[in-house]
Amino acid sequence: FKESIDLSKFNVDKIRNFCIIAHIDHGKSTLADRLLEITGAIAKTEKNKQVLDKLQVERERGITVKAQTASLFYSHQGQQYLLNLIDTPGHVDFSYEVSRSISACQGVLLIVDANQGIQAQTVANFYLAFEAQLAIIPVINKIDLRNADPERVESQIEKVFDIPREECIRISAKLGTNVEKVLQAVVDRIPPPVACPSDPFKALVFDSSFDHYRGVVTNVALFGGQVKKGDRIVSAYLGKTYEGELGLFRPDEHPTQKLYAGQVGYIIAGMKDVKEAQIGDTLHLQERPVEALPGFKPAKAMVFAGMYPMDQSEYPGLRSAIERLTLNDSSVTVQRDSSLALGAGWRLGFLGLLHMEVFNQRLEQEYNASVIVTAPTVPYKAILSSAKLIKEHGGKEITIVNPAQFPDKAAVSEYLEPVVLGTILAPDSYTGKIMSMCLSRRAIQKNIVYIDDQRVMMKYLFPLNEIVVDFYDQLKSLSSGYASFDYENAGYQTAELIKMDILLNGKPVEELATIVQRDRAYSTGKSMCERLKDAIPRQMFEIAIQAAIGSKIIARETIKAYRNNVLAKCYGGDITRKMKLLKKQAEGKKKMRLIGRVEVPKDAFINVLKRLTSE
Numbered sequence: 001f002k003e004s005i006d007l008s009k010f011n012v013d014k015i016r017n018f019c020i021i022a023h024i025d026h027g028k029s030t031l032a033d034r035l036l037e038i039t040g041a042i043a044k045t046e047k048n049k050q051v052l053d054k055l056q057v058e059r060e061r062g063i064t065v066k067a068q069t070a071s072l073f074y075s076h077q078g079q080q081y082l083l084n085l086i087d088t089p090g091h092v093d094f095s096y097e098v099s100r101s102i103s104a105c106q107g108v109l110l111i112v113d114a115n116q117g118i119q120a121q122t123v124a125n126f127y128l129a130f131e132a133q134l135a136i137i138p139v140i141n142k143i144d145l146r147n148a149d150p151e152r153v154e155s156q157i158e159k160v161f162d163i164p165r166e167e168c169i170r171i172s173a174k175l176g177t178n179v180e181k182v183l184q185a186v187v188d189r190i191p192p193p194v195a196c197p198s199d200p201f202k203a204l205v206f207d208s209s210f211d212h213y214r215g216v217v218t219n220v221a222l223f224g225g226q227v228k229k230g231d232r233i234v235s236a237y238l239g240k241t242y243e244g245e246l247g248l249f250r251p252d253e254h255p256t257q258k259l260y261a262g263q264v265g266y267i268i269a270g271m272k273d274v275k276e277a278q279i280g281d282t283l284h285l286q287e288r289p290v291e292a293l294p295g296f297k298p299a300k301a302m303v304f305a306g307m308y309p310m311d312q313s314e315y316p317g318l319r320s321a322i323e324r325l326t327l328n329d330s331s332v333t334v335q336r337d338s339s340l341a342l343g344a345g346w347r348l349g350f351l352g353l354l355h356m357e358v359f360n361q362r363l364e365q366e367y368n369a370s371v372i373v374t375a376p377t378v379p380y381k382a383i384l385s386s387a388k389l390i391k392e393h394g395g396k397e398i399t400i401v402n403p404a405q406f407p408d409k410a411a412v413s414e415y416l417e418p419v420v421l422g423t424i425l426a427p428d429s430y431t432g433k434i435m436s437m438c439l440s441r442r443a444i445q446k447n448i449v450y451i452d453d454q455r456v457m458m459k460y461l462f463p464l465n466e467i468v469v470d471f472y473d474q475l476k477s478l479s480s481g482y483a484s485f486d487y488e489n490a491g492y493q494t495a496e497l498i499k500m501d502i503l504l505n506g507k508p509v510e511e512l513a514t515i516v517q518r519d520r521a522y523s524t525g526k527s528m529c530e531r532l533k534d535a536i537p538r539q540m541f542e543i544a545i546q547a548a549i550g551s552k553i554i555a556r557e558t559i560k561a562y563r564n565n566v567l568a569k570c571y572g573g574d575i576t577r578k579m580k581l582l583k584k585q586a587e588g589k590k591k592m593r594l595i596g597r598v599e600v601p602k603d604a605f606i607n608v609l610k611r612l613t614s615e
């Protein structure tokens with residue numbers, strides 16, 4: 001599809017910018033594919049299934065990670081329209097991407113599965129769109145399913161979102177039923193963008209990606225004026241000047257000579273690093289500066305984990321893989337780190353646990369890197385009381401992402417932990433079980449309502465630390481898969497935090513220090529000692545494994561002494577066999593770390609660090 005497109009004929013009133021929001025698996029990508037087919041952007045073949053889900057991990061997991069954009073041409077009542085579909089990811093961790101996609105739109109298609117009804121992310125996404133004052137078109141999908149119950153879903157939509165049921169469009173994205181009606185609704189119900197063609201060029205950068213050949217591709221929405229190929233463009237954020245190519249996504253890049261007010265497209269301006277393409281930045285012409293649009297708050301990493309190469313010789317390879325991946329995902333923060341046991345590595349910050357898993361999976365799949373990932377932690381804060389430390393840090397408040405930086409209680413007036421507001425939707429028969437699970441995770445109930453005669457919506461304030469590991473899995477399993485969960489950040493609360501050390505024969509093991517909730521210290525300490533006991537082989541002397549808070553020991557395990565004589569296996573005098581065994585033992589030792597006199601195999605660290613908080 002490479003014919004030249006004359007964009008000048010699309011006045012602002014012929015443009016609609018919209019995105020599709022939905023709970024995971026409710027059919028967003030399938031509907032997007034149908035819209036692309038109907039408008040001729042892609043051919044109708046099996047191969048084109050889920051064109052907007054480009055990454056391998058997306059196809060495999062069936063989730064959208066990175067938002068994509070597509071411009072569609074659509075005739076309605078004798079008029080040609082330019083519809084810009086901005087795809088959005090469908091998981092809690094990526095709600096940041098959803099909100100930035102929304103900022104380039106005037107309306108959304110809110111998809112709800114006709115069988116499953118409203119789920120947690122439907123609610124979260126609805127509020128993002130509602131607060132941004134977008135037109136919301138409710139679409140009930142999968143009406144072809146045998147147990148579809150669109151009536152009931154319409155009642156839920158009326159009750160929870162206060163949208164009249166008559167506004168719902170019932171479709172089957174799979175079969176294409178009523179999809180045309182969706183396009184008509186986009187034209188009829190979503191207002192055109194507010195953008196004045198006679199204003200100076202002003203564009204919002206709402207996303208960016210990295211192309212190995214051409215550098216950074218910025219996705220832009222034009223809030224005013226026009227821009228042509230070769231114009232000198234300035235980024236308001238950095239003040240740098242660029243010159244670039246431009247075009248539309250169809251959904252592949254389709255170069256054009258110009259982009260006009262109200263349109264959505266891309267600019268490739270020779271930026272080398274996505275960090276130059278700040279999301280929320282404003283672009284303008286060099287000779288016509290404009291006032292910058294209100295930007296976004298930068299995405300905040302909420303889950304941190306160490307990443308190390310399996311073997312130090314793989315360090316350079318892993319480094320370049322991480323660099324390349326973060327080029328395309330500016331929400332990952334990277335800091336160099338090193339551990340005595342695991343060698344040189346990084347401490348990476350992610351938006352959430354799934355974000356971390358997806359990143360990890362992409363490292364392995366796309367870059368063939370094998371990595372050790374340590375147990376995730378959340379960013380705690382400390383309010384300092386020691387004048388000396390305040391001076392050192394240049395402020396009272398510090399964020400702690402690494403136990404090694406944990407300031408002593410004597411220098412701190414208050415510790416804080418991040419909290420999130422979680423929404424759970426589930427059939428009411430599971431309410432009791434869910435409530436007691438939430439309670440055991442220190443959650444405070446904020447609200448509970450029935451969205452119909454069988455389904456309950458509960459809101460809880462959770463310490464983030466309590467949901468960062470296996471919360472979602474546990475919720476799914478205790479509700480036989482029927483509960484859904486979403487959360488938004490809700491600031492910080494006071495917490496009783498302490499640093500727990502692990503000692504081997506009295507010597508602290510730096511990489512096993514952890515920050516724990518005071519009343520969890522005992523159980524965490526006990527479980528770490530037990531794990532270490534299993535992971536460290538017996539040695540020639542007794543080994544004491546202890547968990548300690550300051551000088552107080554709170555848990556202990558003992559590994560009995562054992563005479564590890566490898567040569568005992570060789571009876572007779574085969575000297576080469578003896579040499580081989582000795583060499584093997586020496587190699588094994590290289591992979592060990594000596595703590596005091598105790599030899600700890602690398603695997604022991606991996607086992608303890610990896611699974612540490614999963615109980």
Ligand SMILES: Nc1nc2c(ncn2[C@@H]2O[C@H](COP(=O)(O)OP(=O)(O)OP(=O)(O)O)[C@@H](O)[C@H]2O)c(=O)[nH]1
Nearest residue numbers: 025026027028029030062063064090142172173174
């Ligand atoms: N029966 C039926 N199945 C559908 C329909 N629409 C989508 N599906 C199926 O539902 C599953 C999820 O659809 P997707 O389009 O991948 O869902 P999604 O919302 O894009 O998922 P995320 O991108 O991860 O949020 C797929 O197996 C689709 O084939 C429909 O109208 N009817």
